[in-house]
Amino acid sequence: MKFRVDRDVLAEAVAWTARTLPVRPPVPVLAGMLLDVDERLRLSSFDYEVSAQGSVDVDVEEPGSVLVSGRLLAEITRSLDSQPVEISTDGSKVTVACGGAKFTLLTLPAEDYPSLPDMPQLSGAVGSDVFASAVGQVAVAAGRDDTLPVLTGVRVEIEGEKVTLASTDRYRLAVRELTWKPQQPDISAIALVPAKTLADTAKSLTSGAEVAIALSSETGGEGMIGFEGGGRRTTTRLLDGEFPKFRALFPNETNSLAEVQTGPFAEAVKRVALVAERNTPVRLAFSQGELVLEAGTGDEAQAVESMEATLEGDDIKIAFNPQFLLDGLAAIDSDVARLHFTTSTKPAVITGKPGDDGGADYRYLLMPVRLNA
C-alpha cells in the first residue's frame, strides 16, 4: 500500500474517524484504525456500538489495507507540517513521511478486525446545518443518568415529510419538528438514538450540504441508524425501551404569555444565579411590563434584577433551576423568548417568537421548582 495525500485533508479525516475509537478496547484490534486504499482512502473505526468511516481522495500508487493504532495516527497527523503526506507499508511496518519527518508504526492484524455493520437502507435526507442545530436543541434535555437508559436517547419520529425529535430528563422536555426529504413519501418510523452520539454525529457532519439518514427496519434484531454526508458515514446502535408519551406533557391551555429579550434575559439569569446555591432556584415574577428576577434567601447572599418584559394574562411568580432555564433560552434560537405559563406549579413552555426564523418548531417544556424551596 502506498499513497500521497494533503496533510490537512488527512488530519481532518483521521481526527473525525478517531472519535469513535473505544477508550477501553476489549480487544486490541479495536484500538486500531483501518486504512483501506483502492481508488480513495477509507478510514474506519468501530467500538461495537458506533462505527465511523471517513473517505478522502488520495493519489494512489499501490492499493492495499492496513490497521494501525488510531490514537497514535491521529496525534501524528495532527502535528505534522502542512506538506504532502506519504503513507506506505513496508513489511509489517507502516511509514508516514511528511517533509523531513518520518514515522514508522507497527501494524495490527487487519484480518482480525471486525467488519463494520452495513449501512441500513436509505430512508431520506435532511440539510446538514438544520439537522445539526435541531439535534443540538433537543439533545440538551436528554438524561445523563444510566438508571433510566431510555431517557439518555433522542426519540426520532418520522411521519412522511415530518421528523420530530424529542428528549427529556424528566425535569425538562425538548421537542423539535423539522421537514426532510424521505425516500418514500409514506414513510413512518420511530427510533431511539443515544443522545450523545447523535449530537456528536450531527455536529460533525456539517461539511456536506445534506445528511442522508438510514434506518434499519424494525424486523427483530438490533436496531441501527446510519448517517452519511460529506464523505463520512457513521452507524450507531439504537436504544431499547418505551419512551414516555411526551406530547401529552404539554399543557392544553395557558393563562399567561410573557415575552422577553432572550439575550438580556439569559444574562440576567446568569448574574442572579451567582448567589443561587446548588439546587436552589431563580425566582421570576412577571407583571405588566416588568420581570423581576431573584435568587438567594434568608441569611444567604441575595440578588435582584428587574428588566422589561411584556405579559398577556395573569401575573405570575414561578421558580426554575437556573441551568435548565438557561439551557432552554440558549436552545430556542430566537431574539425574543416566549414563556407560556399555566400556574406556578405547572410546567412552563419556552419557545422562540414565531416569524423571525420559524421559532415555533421548537418547544422546551420546563418543570418549575417550588417557590419557597
Next chain:
Amino acid sequence: MDYVGRLTAHLPMAPRLVLMKSDGSVSIHADDRAYKPLNWMNPPCTAREEEDVWTVTHDKSGEKLILTIEEILHDSSHELGVDPGLVKDGVEAHLQELLAGHITTLGDGYTLIRREFPTAIGPVDILCRDGAGGTVAVEIKRRGEIDGVEQLTRYLELLNRDPMLRPVRGIFAAQEIKPQAKVLALDRGIGCVTLDYNGLRGIESDVPTLF
C-alpha cells in the same frame, strides 16, 4: 488542663466537656470537631481526685493529665451497658430484596425464580426468567467493579452446565458501574443495569418532575 509526659501541652481555663469512660479513659472536648477530643488519656490509667485538681496517670508510661476544675456546670453519670455494635446499612441485601420485588426493572416480562439461588460455589443473588423465557442470573452490587463481574462469570459458567437451566444469561446490576467493569461485562456478553436505589425504595426526590 496540663499534660505532662513525652510532650507537654496546656489548655487554658475554659468551659470544657470532660468524659470519663468505664474503661478508665478520660477525654476533654470542646464544642466542635465531633468525636475528636482536645486532649485525652488512653486506658489503662488511674484518675485521682484532690479537691479541685484531678490527676489522671497512665499506668505504664506514667504520663499525666492534670485537670484543674474551677466550676462544675453539670455533672452526671450514665450506665450505657453492652454496645450492640454498629449495624451496617445493608444496602446490597436491601437492593436484592427490592429488585426481587420489582423484577420488571430489568425488562418487561421478567419473572423471579428465586433469590439466593444455590450453586456449589455459593448463592446467586437473583435467578429469574426474561420475557422470552430464558434464564437470567443477576449479581447485585452497590458499586459494580471488576471482581463482581468475575464472580458473576463463575456463577454463569457453573449454571450453564445445568441442562435444566441453560442457556443462562448474566446481568450485572449495581447502583454505580465502573467503566472497566462495564467493558469486561459487555465483552463477556453480560448485561449491565444501573439501579436507582431511591427509586426502587419508592423515595421520590423533592425536585418536581414532568412525569
